[in-house]
Amino acid sequence: MKSRARTIGAAAALLLFAGTRGALAQPVPTTVDGLIGAAKNAAGLEWPGTFLRLCIPPPAAPAPATTTGARGGARGTPPAPPARETWYGEPAKVADNLYFLGTKIHNAWAIVGNGGIIILEALFDYAAQDEIFGGMRKLNLDSRKVKYVILSHAHADHDGGARLLQDEIPGVHLVYGAADWDAVDKSTNHAGGKPKRDMVGTDGMKISVGDASVQIVTMPGHTPGTLSFLFEVRDNGKPLRIAYVGGTAIPFNADAAYYDGYIASSKKMAKAAADFGATALMSNHTEFDNGFFKAHTAANRKPGEANPFDAGAAAVAGYFAVVQDCTTAARIRATGK
Numbered sequence: 001m002k003s004r005a006r007t008i009g010a011a012a013a014l015l016l017f018a019g020t021r022g023a024l025a026q027p028v029p030t031t032v033d034g035l036i037g038a039a040k041n042a043a044g045l046e047w048p049g050t051f052l053r054l055c056i057p058p059p060a061a062p063a064p065a066t067t068t069g070a071r072g073g074a075r076g077t078p079p080a081p082p083a084r085e086t087w088y089g090e091p092a093k094v095a096d097n098l099y100f101l102g103t104k105i106h107n108a109w110a111i112v113g114n115g116g117i118i119i120l121e122a123l124f125d126y127a128a129q130d131e132i133f134g135g136m137r138k139l140n141l142d143s144r145k146v147k148y149v150i151l152s153h154a155h156a157d158h159d160g161g162a163r164l165l166q167d168e169i170p171g172v173h174l175v176y177g178a179a180d181w182d183a184v185d186k187s188t189n190h191a192g193g194k195p196k197r198d199m200v201g202t203d204g205m206k207i208s209v210g211d212a213s214v215q216i217v218t219m220p221g222h223t224p225g226t227l228s229f230l231f232e233v234r235d236n237g238k239p240l241r242i243a244y245v246g247g248t249a250i251p252f253n254a255d256a257a258y259y260d261g262y263i264a265s266s267k268k269m270a271k272a273a274a275d276f277g278a279t280a281l282m283s284n285h286t287e288f289d290n291g292f293f294k295a296h297t298a299a300n301r302k303p304g305e306a307n308p309f310d311a312g313a314a315a316v317a318g319y320f321a322v323v324q325d326c327t328t329a330a331r332i333r334a335t336g337k
């Protein structure tokens, strides 16, 4: 009876403080069911895709050769590009100086400063020309002003277009984390062509184009060299602070060290986001942040309407709670503790 009351108390507390557990040192549940329940509460309606992808293991299936996962993961022979109508998405102006250049599935962004443009992510090789160059043309952004292309990590769904951008934009700098540059250098069949080694993004580095900048937070886990970002844009003339997570999905068959490293990185980024005062969270897959839908909702606002990405600091903290609870549940499932 006594222990049952305690359980109910803990669950109620989790419901109340799901978004701010880190700050309040809330106890983390210790069972898979408890963790999934806590993650579901923290996800709410803001992060259902993140909850689904990280907390619910996919049914066992024979490995298909043509899924996004296969193309986005290991560097094998890439399957043929999917039909354009399955992925092409229109570009969108998200805030005064922030633009969406992604597909319906994968996000890429342009941050515009008075000294140039920073692009985040380069999409699959087949999408980069239409979405990034074509999108910038449609939005009246001059691609020759792009000074940096920052890749969150070296998987084909985010860096397949990196070589194209490197080749087509004079003087542009390509930025990866150190370990992911090593992966690029070792790759033998890089979809879209192998990027030439350039700038290494390091923890705390600030990359600026005049009055806009991106600060790098290294976040090893999804890949050893994953980079996450903190940046501020203007929205209706007011500052909007964004935490951007560069590595999201987890495998369900890893070892304890993998999960512990991933969780440590998530905690590091959660703290950095809170210290930065981020009230918006973005990522590189629409699955995790509803990026495509929110971007177009933002672009079609009436004057004075709030930005749909501006979910508040508690929701940003809630995202990291979802990730950490689901990853802990994955560790328990895979390792028994």
Ligand SMILES: [Zn+2]
Pocket (backbone or CB within 6 Å): 072, 153, 155, 222
């Ligand atoms: Zn990836």
